[in-house]
Amino acid sequence: MLKLPIYLDNNSTTPLDPRVLEAMMPYLTDVFGNAASRNHPFGWAAEEGVDYAREQIGKLINCDAKEIIFTSGATESDNLGIKGVFEMYSQKGNHVITATTEHKAILDTCKHLEKQGGRVTYLPVDEKGLISLEELEAAMTPETILVSIMYGNNETGTINNIREIARIAHSHGALFMTDGTQAVGKIPVDVIADGIDIMAFTAHKMYGPKGVGALYVRRKNPRVKVTSQMDGGGHERGMRSGTLNVPGIVGLGKACELARLEMAADTARLSVMRDRLEKELMTMEETYVNGSIEHRLPHVTNISFKYVEGEGLMMGVKDLAVSSGSACTSASLEPSYVLKALGLSDDLAHSSLRFGLSRFTTDEQIDYAIGHVKEAVTKLREMSPLWEMFQEGIDLSKIEWAEH
Amino acid sequence: MAYSDKVIDHYSNPRNVGTLDKSKKNVGTGLVGAPECGDVMRLQIEVDEATNTIIDAKFKTFGCGSAIASSSLATEWLKGKSIDEALAIDNMEIVEELALPPVKIHCSVLAEDAIKSAISDYRVKNGLPALELAHH
Numbered sequence: 260m261l262k263l264p265i266y267l268d269n270n271s272t273t274p275l276d277p278r279v280l281e282a283m284m285p286y287l288t289d290v291f292g293n294a295a296s297r298n299h300p301f302g303w304a305a306e307e308g309v310d311y312a313r314e315q316i317g318k319l320i321n322c323d324a325k326e327i328i329f330t331s332g333a334t335e336s337d338n339l340g341i342k343g344v345f346e347m348y349s350q351k352g353n354h355v356i357t358a359t360t361e362h363k364a365i366l367d368t369c370k371h372l373e374k375q376g377g378r379v380t381y382l383p384v385d386e387k388g389l390i391s392l393e394e395l396e397a398a399m400t401p402e403t404i405l406v407s408i409m410y411g412n413n414e415t416g417t418i419n420n421i422r423e424i425a426r427i428a429h430s431h432g433a434l435f436m437t438d439g440t441q442a443v444g445k446i447p448v449d450v451i452a453d454g455i456d457i458m459a460f461t462a463h464k465m466y467g468p469k470g471v472g473a474l475y476v477r478r479k480n481p482r483v484k485v486t487s488q489m490d491g492g493g494h495e496r497g498m499r500s501g502t503l504n505v506p507g508i509v510g511l512g513k514a515c516e517l518a519r520l521e522m523a524a525d526t527a528r529l530s531v532m533r534d535r536l537e538k539e540l541m542t543m544e545e546t547y548v549n550g551s552i553e554h555r556l557p558h559v560t561n562i563s564f565k566y567v568e569g570e571g572l573m574m575g576v577k578d579l580a581v582s583s584g585s586a587c588t589s590a591s592l593e594p595s596y597v598l599k600a601l602g603l604s605d606d607l608a609h610s611s612l613r614f615g616l617s618r619f620t621t622d623e624q625i626d627y628a629i630g631h632v633k634e635a636v637t638k639l640r641e642m643s644p645l646w647e648m649f650q651e652g653i654d655l656s657k658i659e660w661a662e663h
Numbered sequence: 664m665a666y667s668d669k670v671i672d673h674y675s676n677p678r679n680v681g682t683l684d685k686s687k688k689n690v691g692t693g694l695v696g697a698p699e700c701g702d703v704m705r706l707q708i709e710v711d712e713a714t715n716t717i718i719d720a721k722f723k724t725f726g727c728g729s730a731i732a733s734s735s736l737a738t739e740w741l742k743g744k745s746i747d748e749a750l751a752i753d754n755m756e757i758v759e760e761l762a763l764p765p766v767k768i769h770c771s772v773l774a775e776d777a778i779k780s781a782i783s784d785y786r787v788k789n790g791l792p793a794l795e796l797a798h799h
Contacts, residue, residue, distance in 0.1 A: 568701050570727035574666070574674060605699040642680050642731065644705035644723040645698060660697030661776075 263578045265624045269464075269615035270413050270441060270559060271582060275510075276466035276618070282513035283468065286506035294503045295494060305505045312512025319515040320439075320458070321449040322475055328495045329508050332472035333440040336459030337364040339474050339499060340436050343485025344405045344457065345372050348434075352402030356380045356433075358390050359600040360417075361409050364459075365438055369407075378402070386602050387551035388417035392427060399431040406435050410442035410458075414584070414597040414613055415550025416559030418442065425454030434483060440464055444518035445556055446526070450475055456483050462507065466618060467514030471507030474499075521618070529616050530557035532625050536614060537562065539629040543636060545649070549584075549598055549611060558616040561598075566646040567639040569609040575635030576612070579628055584611035666728055667762035673732035678739050681721040683707040691785025693777040702726035702770065704734045706777035708741055708749070710785055717741045717749055722777075729767040733757050733774035741778065746785075750794075752778055 266274070286308055294309045296302025313324035330336045345355065357369055359381045369379045380398045382390045390408065399406075406428035411418045421437060428435040436457035442448055443458070444465030450458060461472035476498065477483045484498075491500030537560045540546060545565035561584070564572065569583040584595035594608035603611075612632070616625075640646040648655060666674070683690045689710045696702040703726065709719040720738035724731045736757055741749055757763070757771035776796065783794035 566725065568726050568730075570701070571674075571725075571731060574728040606701075609701050642677060642723055643725040644694065644703055645725045647682065647723060655698065660699075660703070661695055 261623055261627055264580050265578060265628060266580045267614045267616060267620070267624075267628060268580045268582055269617040269620075270416075270613060271615070272463045272469065273466045273617050274619060275468055276514065276517060278517060279467055279510045279513045283506045283510040286509045290505070292505075294505055295492065305503075308505055308509045309503055312508045312515075315512035315516040315519075316473060319448075319519045320443060320475060321451050323478060325496075326450075326475055326478050328474040328476055328498050329503055329511075330472045330474055330499055331470055331504070332463070333362075333438065333459050333461035334364040334472075336461070336472050336474040337362070337438055338368050339485055339488050340457045340459055340476075341365065341368045341372065341405065341407060342488055343498070344434060344436070344483075345375070345377055346486035347484050348404040352400075352404045354378045354380070354400055354402040354404065356382065356395065356398050356403060356406045356428075358382045358384060358408055360384050360388055360412055360414075360597045361407070362413055362438055362440070365407060365409070384600050387554070388412055388415050388549075388597075388601050389419060389551060389554070390424070392420065392423055395424060395427050399427065399433065401432075403428075403431060403433045406433050407437070408435075409438040409440075410448065411439075411446070411556045411559075412550065412597065413441050414582075414595060415561045415601070416441070416556035417550040418446070418554040418556060420554075421453050421455070425456075429454060434481075441556060441559075444515065445522070445558065447522070450477070456481070457485070462511035462514050465514045465518050468507050468510040471504050471511050473511065525618050526557045529618075529620070532620060532622065533558055533560055533614070533616055536560065536616075536625050536629060540632055543633060546636075547607065549601060549603065558620075559614070561611055561613045563598075563603065563607045563611040564636045565607060565610060566643050566649055567610050567636055568643075569611065571639055572610060572612065572635060575639055576632055578631050582613040582615075584608045584613070669736075669761050670728055670732040670763070673735040673761070674728040677722075677731060677735040679721050679735065679742075680723060682723065683709050683719065683721050688788050689785070691781040691783070691788065693780030693782075693784060695776045695780055696726070696773050698725065702730045702773055704730065704773055704777045706734060706737060706774070706781050708778075708781045708785060710746065712789075715746050717744050717746070726770065726773075727767075729761070729763055729770040730773065732761050733763070733770045734777065736760060737774045737778055746782055749778055750782060 292301030292305035294305040317324045425435040434456040439458045439460040443460040456477045458475040463469040547563045549561040598608040704724045720741040722734040724734045754771035754775040
């Protein structure tokens with residue numbers, strides 16, 4: 260029996276894999292020691308769990324265990340990476356380059372730098388959501404200390420050309436950071452081959468627990484350092500103080516191990532399901548996929564249904580847990596800034612749905628989702644004056660709308 | 664956001680969705696809102712000229728559940744009312760009936776605008792001056 264509602268919002272967060280919970284359980288009960296307690300077995304046992312997790316993470320992203328700094332999640336990691344580099348390399352320069360479609364954890368941190376005397380370039384993106392390498396090259400200056408471009412976009416799933424971006428950053432003597440939140444655990448990420456110096460990621464996007472994440476900080480070629488943003492006991496090689504969240508870290512480690520072992524199979528299965536969902540929904544007229552089809556995370560699709568309004572659509576697809584490109588919290592709707600950056604008009608940005616599949620998504624759920632979305636869109640279009648005008652061949656852009 | 668039962672009812676079973684023949688002299692059409700604001704309502708009335716009574720009302724709305732419910736409710740209320748009675752409908756009555764939260768009050772305002780705009784269109788078609796429509 261199909262259980263409703265169906266969870267298809269896995270870019271927001273994923274359910275905890277039972278195998279991850281199982282790995283964590285001892286550290287929530289018997290093995291309760293503080294990993295920083297060096298003088299008794301309780302501390303040693305906790306430290307062992309943490310060290311093993313570092314190894315598991317290292318194997319997934321091809322780094323050394325010592326290069327992992329544990330944090331409370333991707334937002335903290337993004338803050339630590341950007342502010343930490345800005346403060347550590349202030350002698351060299353004050354210029355940071357990022358893109359307009361980054362997560363708020365990057366954009367708002369960059370806004371903070373600007374208040375501290377930093378200069379930030381926000382590169383625009385094309386209709387696929389990709390930055391131009393020529394524009395990046397042109398934006399580089401001798402004062403550029405950091406280029407921070409996300410691996411995969413949280414709204415559209417678009418994957419950036421990480422290796423080329425890293426190469427350009429390095430050729431101008433800047434560090435390259437990536438927000439790997441959506442990509443790590445979903446697609447192969449190799450910090451050596453990709454040329455990544457700093458990378459933020461989190462457990463709860465890859466079937467791990469909430470409240471734990473990590474920052475990869477390269478230790479050689481070059482040796483990168485970030486100024487700590489949290490003062491205290493000097494944990495994590497002085498870069499992030501605070502007692503380690505041992506059960507969370509063990510969970511992150513286990514989640515990484517499962518991702519490494521099951522990624523290929525998950526990707527094969529999920530991309531087929533995602534493509535089927537997309538193809539079926541695209542059989543409806545005036546339906547558009549947002550972002551890059553070619554360079555995209557395997558489990559994500561973002562689709563706009565023209566002539567239906569986003570919030571009304573969300574209400575119509577009540578049996579699905581999905582995200583809308585429209586944040587309607589006040590009289591004035593706020594369309595997604597990511598979709599706007601791709602050049603979408605407000606109405607198309609408003610009428611978009613983001614589907615994020617997971618390891619636990621089934622074919623039966625996708626079948627239901629297809630029928631449910633089609634039904635809601637059809638019903639709302641029959642109710643939409645804009646749809647009627649479109650059918651009559653009226654050019655909506657020529658109408659003088661009474662703005663309210 | 665949690666919707667009231669009445670909003671859900673109107674959204675799920677909208678009353679009077681459709682289109683009246685706008686070429687007819689006794690049909691008034693109001694089209695209010697804008698696509699980029701996320702709400703467009705088209706509300707139409709058919710008037711019995713002898714009695715000055717609204718005998719039919721239809722709507723189509725592009726918008727959120729509250730906007731759909733506000734216009735659906737408006738068409739229900741309009742049927743059988745005289746033009747003067749229809750003009751007296753206040754958006755706050757819609758807010759109360761549907762238990763709209765403060766962030767959705769603009770949906771009721773739009774529905775009131777749509778009613779007045781349809782009546783104004785009917786007046787102009789019948790040689791009367793247009794109504795002074797308030798701009799929200």
